[in-house]
Amino acid sequence: MMSNPAKILTSAPNLELIIPEIPEEEVQKPVKLSIVLPTYNESENIVPIVQHLTSLLNPVLRKDYELIVVDDNSPDRTWEIAESIVSKYPNLRVVRRTEERGLSTAAIRGWQVARGEILGIIDADLQHPPEVLLKMLLLLKKNPKVDLVVASRHVEEGGVSEWSFIRRVLSRGAQILGLIILPEVIGRVSDPMSGYFLVRRNAIANQNLSPLGYKILVEVLGRGSIRNIAEVGYVFQERQVGNSKVSWKQYVEYLRHLVRLRITLWPIGRFLRFGIVGFSGVFVDMTFLYLLSDPSTLGWNLTLSKILAAEVAIVNNFLWNDAWTFGDLSRSQQGWKKRLKRFLKFNAICSLGLFLNVAILNFAYNVLDLYLLPNGRYIANLLAIAIVTMWNFWLNMKLSWRVTQVK
Structure with a gap:
């Protein structure tokens, strides 16, 4: 012993x-x-x-x-x-x-x-x-x-x-x-x-x-x-x-x-808030596209109307994300210069996301042969939206609302 x-x-x-x-x-x-x-x-x-x-x-x-x-x-x-x-x-x-x-x-x-x-x-x-x-x-x-x-x-x-x-x-x-x-x-x-x-x-x-x-x-x-x-x-x-x-x-x-x-x-709660804000941006985009391009309203050029509607939706999304999704971070980075910096980054990431969306949509539809499926184009679009949403969320969290900006 x-x-x-x-x-x-x-x-x-x-x-x-x-x-x-x-x-x-x-x-x-x-x-x-x-x-x-x-x-x-x-x-x-x-x-x-x-x-x-x-x-x-x-x-x-x-x-x-x-x-x-x-x-x-x-x-x-x-x-x-x-x-x-x-x-x-x-x-x-x-x-x-x-x-x-x-x-x-x-x-x-x-x-x-x-x-x-x-x-x-x-x-x-x-x-x-x-x-x-x-x-x-x-x-x-x-x-x-x-x-x-x-x-x-x-x-x-x-x-x-x-x-x-x-x-x-x-x-x-x-x-x-x-x-x-x-x-x-x-x-x-x-x-x-x-x-x-x-x-x-x-x-x-x-x-x-x-x-x-x-x-x-x-x-x-x-x-x-x-x-x-x-x-x-x-x-x-x-x-x-x-x-x-x-x-x-x-x-x-x-x-x-x-x-x-x-x-x-993975920050699930923050991601869900980001998704809800993005969903509201769809309605803003569709509403402004109608107001700007429909013959019964202003009747502007469709491409120009789409660009303006998308930009209004981006502004909408930024304001909600800045106040709600990433509010805890933005409150520690106050001042119009820092807010403008966050907005420009958010805008750039969302614009890149748009190009990525188109690329994934075409890849899924044409290369992965989703065109063979009933409603294949819509399945491909949903896949692209899901991937780009995660892209936009992750990059915005890491770049637009960086904690390291706090002094």
Whole structure:
């Protein structure tokens, strides 16, 4: 019987993963830093990594830190080896999970029991150089407004040691895929695939985190309240002992993770308001087209009437979107110059959307052979309208009503 048995975690995988501010039982003795080391069959690496981290952190933080090994019930009994050295390394804690698997959820489970004001994660296989941890800590100390520090392979002093061409292509391909699906999340850092970072607890506390696979940083960026980010370069090392856990399944889980986050983070309420405003613009367009072009009214040229009617509808849509759809953003960007700037951007995007609408309509009708279907032209038009509506909404949210315009 061990004198300091590992804490056994048997929570079902479908439970919400919410990190508390500080666990109640630990509130009287918080520490500055908690580093989680997720492990599975790392019996040969666990002692060296604990030794290395302890030798680095003891002179800087003394007792004001903790290392938390979260082991997924490894067949090689990594958890038992870690638990056997707790008496030698009093800053070490061990969690053994018996019903859950996965690096990302292991990180969160470790943070749930952690006492640190700053939470971190590092691989236990020595592929993440521990020395970089001190640089990240120093950045957080010097910059209290920074919420997240990421160790990156894609900035100065960063890189990989001996990766094959195929592995480099897969890594970059995964990043590009992320930029396509989740640009506002993946694009915030140079190395979103990194599994080596520090984050302030208050930036992710009380958030419902639900990651898949290995890319915990994507979840933190997507669901956390991360304002300012800093990066530190590091060279990813080759594994010296043990076997790599990376397989094709990890790439599938990464894709599922991206899609699930995309669905969750899509601003449904704002999009519905944008759609309602767009629907009102159809009536404005039709009404003015009738008033300007019908022989019983002004009887103007049809093309000129259509251009003017479309522009009136755009003005209508802008005013409603500025006051309602994006009202929370426009109120923080007051002044006629900023409003005019938003209008010009909105007008340009909607005009481009009109050309895109015509292009999609013709492509769907002629190339996809929708002309063979009954009412094919109307089906093609609905498809074009749906795509262009999402185009107009997304670009206007990112360009016309940009939060970054706030001083």
